[in-house]
Amino acid sequence: MPDTNPRLNDKTVFPDPAYKETVLRPLFDGAKTHHVEGFRRIDRAHLVMLVETGILDRAQAVEIAGALEAIDRNIDPAQLVYTGEVEDFFFLIEKELKARIGPDIAGRLHTARSRNDIDHTLFKLGIKERIDALMVKAQALLSTLIEAADREKATLIVAYTHGQPAQPTTFGHYLSGAIEVFIRDIQRLFEARRIVDLSPMGAAAITTSGFPIDRARVAELLGFRAALQNSYSCIAAVDYITCTYSAIELMFLHMGRLIQDFQFWTSFEVGQIYVPNALVQISSIMPQKRNPVAIEHMRLLASQTFGRARTMLDIMHNTPFTDMNDSEGETQSVGYEAFHAGGRVLDLMSSFVGAIRIDPVKVASNIRCSCITITELADSLVRIEGLSFRQAHEIAASVARSVVASGGGLEDDGYAPFLVAFELSAGRKPSVGKGQFAEIVSPEYFVAVRARFGGPAPEPMADALNTYRKTSAAFSAEAQENTVREAKAAIELDTKFKALMGAA
Structure with missing residues (x-):
């Protein structure tokens, strides 16, 4: 009978042409595009550690360093063009080493390591670099938002709830609310970076090694703040991916809400934000149109960023707790696009927020016709006239209905219906005169008396802005600390490697 054992009759040669084109070539191209410097640093740091621990003879290390x-x-x-002669970029470097110093010496560089710990270290180095670049842009936007909130802290706007005019506040107060969310978004990104900033090197395939490696030393030379402790976790835990892209997802989800308001507020009917010509495009057929399309591009790019970040989380969903391809090269390349799109949003938002201004005429008109200061009339009647809030609320509601029906405004047209409503409800005349009434229902007074913690009045706004500036300074200090530590590590690695070269 013919032998039907497929193992004995397998005459195929790796790689299969389809596998080469659909898997190996994209992975190789991704590595040569994104991870060359990471490979270089890992090889050098690992080599230095092998010499320092006595695992590798110095003379052999010198040969490897030279190669x-x-x-x-x-x-x-x-x-480089992928040919299929080697499996991936790692094996290309090993092939080149063998060609220069022979397979015996070249093969010693891979002592006590695996592509598993190498890969996750590569990806962490790549993500850290991109977090830092995104953080620079985020901190620039935070500074711009704080400056704008300070500049506009007394600038009146209409605040909306449920899509309808609700109360007057200031643009600075509105921006402060956005600042506090953005600060929390940046904090999440910093926390993600701290999780990324733990080195997997030395975990090898899964369980570390029988060689006396120094994992902390490799982490130090690569600029990580420490080695990730559990070796299984080093190659299996993808929370450094999920926490990073969760932070990005939330940042741009929240930013999308701000962008939606900007879109609404620049509509012709609302018009309380004026967008300068530099950020406006004209219609090709309608000469009257000013299209603030920068807002649409921010919305689009924020959605792209959110979607790409969400994709990374979806890819990690229901994957096994082990080293697996789902978290590796091609997935990382997909994630990098989220950083790219997100950076564009932050740059554009910084320019936009710095350039826009509030249209005071439009705001005044919208305040007048919407009666949005009426809440303060009810509050003042409680304080001045001694009424219950519910009774005061009913009087204020009656005044608002009368003013809206007449097409007037509270300050000029509200006192007469107020007298009628008050006497009908309270059975007496009010002590509030016409001048005091006009002051009570003015938007300036509305803001000024809301001087509680977190309110729009000058005192709480000054406190808030001071807090935001301190937080921004703390972010800058942490970023600078990371930069200095990693720069020192790069110098030390270069010095140690050159010392090996000098011994040649």
């Missing part, structure tokens, strides 16, 4: 330097000098990754 790594020659590869850097002679090979331009951008010009």
